[in-house]
Amino acid sequence: MKRILAAGGAGFLGSHLCRRLLENGDRVICADNLYTGRMSNIHDLMDSEKFTFVNCNIINSEEVKKLDEAGPIDEIYNLACPASPPHYQKSPVYTVKTCVLGTMNLLELAVKNHAKIMQFSTSEVYGDPFVHPQEESYRGNVNTVGIRSCYDEGKRCAETLCYDYGREYGARIKIIRIFNTYGPMMDPADGRVVSNMIMQALKGEDITIYGDGSQTRSFCYVDDLIEGIVRMMASRDSFHGPVNLGNPCEFTIRELAELILELIPTSSRIVCKDLPQDDPMQRKPDISLAQQQLDGWSPKISLRDGLVPVIAYFKETLAQNRTGTGKTICMRTIQNSTGGV
Ligand code: UDP
Numbered sequence: 401m402k403r404i405l406a407a408g409g410a411g412f413l414g415s416h417l418c419r420r421l422l423e424n425g426d427r428v429i430c431a432d433n434l435y436t437g438r439m440s441n442i443h444d445l446m447d448s449e450k451f452t453f454v455n456c457n458i459i460n461s462e463e464v465k466k467l468d469e470a471g472p473i474d475e476i477y478n479l480a481c482p483a484s485p486p487h488y489q490k491s492p493v494y495t496v497k498t499c500v501l502g503t504m505n506l507l508e509l510a511v512k513n514h515a516k517i518m519q520f521s522t523s524e525v526y527g528d529p530f531v532h533p534q535e536e537s538y539r540g541n542v543n544t545v546g547i548r549s550c551y552d553e554g555k556r557c558a559e560t561l562c563y564d565y566g567r568e569y570g571a572r573i574k575i576i577r578i579f580n581t582y583g584p585m586m587d588p589a590d591g592r593v594v595s596n597m598i599m600q601a602l603k604g605e606d607i608t609i610y611g612d613g614s615q616t617r618s619f620c621y622v623d624d625l626i627e628g629i630v631r632m633m634a635s636r637d638s639f640h641g642p643v644n645l646g647n648p649c650e651f652t653i654r655e656l657a658e659l660i661l662e663l664i665p666t667s668s669r670i671v672c673k674d675l676p677q678d679d680p681m682q683r684k685p686d687i688s689l690a691q692q693q694l695d696g697w698s699p700k701i702s703l704r705d706g707l708v709p710v711i712a713y714f715k716e717t718l719a720q721n722r723t724g725t726g727k728t729i730c731m732r733t734i735q736n737s738t739g740g741v
Contacts, residue, residue: 401427402427403429403473404428404429404475404477405429406418406479408432408437408478408479408481409428409431409437410430410434410437411436411479411480413622414441414477416583418451419445424630427450428450428451428452429473430451431455431456431480433458433480435494436483438587458480458505472513476509478502480498480502481554482551484587484591489548496550496553498554499555500557504565507561507569511571516573517573517574518573519559519575521575523646524542525542526541526683527541527552529680532682532684533686534685535686535689536641546677547678548678562575563640566640574632574641576629577641578625578645579645579683579685580592580594580617580683581622581625582595582706583709585622588714588717593653593656594656595714597656598660598714599714602664602714603668606670607661607668609653609654611674614681616651616682618646618647618685619647619703624647628697643690644687645685646687646699648686648699649703654670656703659707660707664711
């Protein structure tokens with residue numbers, strides 16, 4: 401049984417990952433400062449003796465040093481960083497510090513424990529790409545001084561740190577580049593396109609398209625992504641990545657809006673607003689490397705099928721907000737919850 405640290409484990413992806421690791425029978429330490437993570441995402445895990453929550457800011461090296469006090473750590477997943485544009489732009493300096501200082505602190509912990517460490521990087525490292533679809537060898541088109549740069553450059557520097565800790569200190573690193581992902585447990589208020597549009601349709605409000613909606617994204621259902629993440633961590637030590645993880649089915653933002661209107665009976669209408677600065681015009685992962693290296697991994701769930709449980713989740717969240725019962729809907733149950741972390 402492994403002891404695994406999930407930094408940012410109370411976030412959308414983190415909570416799905418913690419659930420999957422517990423299902424595998426591992427012990428999980430979830431470290432999160434709840435900047436964007438939510439206790440409601442993990443409240444169903446808190447009763448498990450294999451699960452420990454630690455309120456920890458990875459920017460603070462003293463707090464990170466304490467994370468292995470209860471015993472050595474075998475694997476570290478670094479998901480800790482605000483990830484939606486409104487959240488990471490709210491305090492850009494904090495975002496850079498989380499990516500750079502936070503990743504350094506976790507790399508130090510990984511080296512000390514001889515643990516594998518996985519850095520959650522992003523398709524944002526490709527910026528507004530000239531190459532389409534994006535393969536890992538593409539070095540990107542990132543504005544160093546724009547409003548998205550704190551995240552894009554922060555994540556690029558985190559990749560650099562991983563490789564340098566590998567070369568200089570022997571860190572056992574893995575880097576994944578995640579493309580747009582959606583699923584239950586997304587924060588309905590996080591400002592991303594899937595959550596915004598579903599919430600707007602459910603409330604009968606205008607559906608906001610930024611720009612003319614011709615920009616594209618490729619949306620991956622969270623369970624498909626988690627499968628890729630787990631396979632990457634289990635891959636041979638000499639495979640460090642970076643490797644793209646995402647669903648290569650590409651949609652315009654207008655197509656997404658139209659699909660949501662088809663799936664939700666609503667009086668909502670589509671309206672267009674200004675396109676934010678540096679908003680990438682196209683994004684689609686080339687996943688050949690993941691398919692080769694991760695036992696033929698590829699996403700299985702179509703956007704249409706994946707949106708159904710997400711709509712159900714947001715509907716339930718809205719109903720609970722109306723009745724004031726703030727309980728989280730658990731999409732899975734935890735088994736094998738014995739033993740202490
Ligand atoms: N977007 C939109 N309406 C919204 C929120 C976002 O049209 O209410 C657009 C946004 O401008 C971008 C795309 O949808 O082109 C995806 O945005 P998101 O914030 O989800 O993620 P990004 O891929 O830009 O980080």
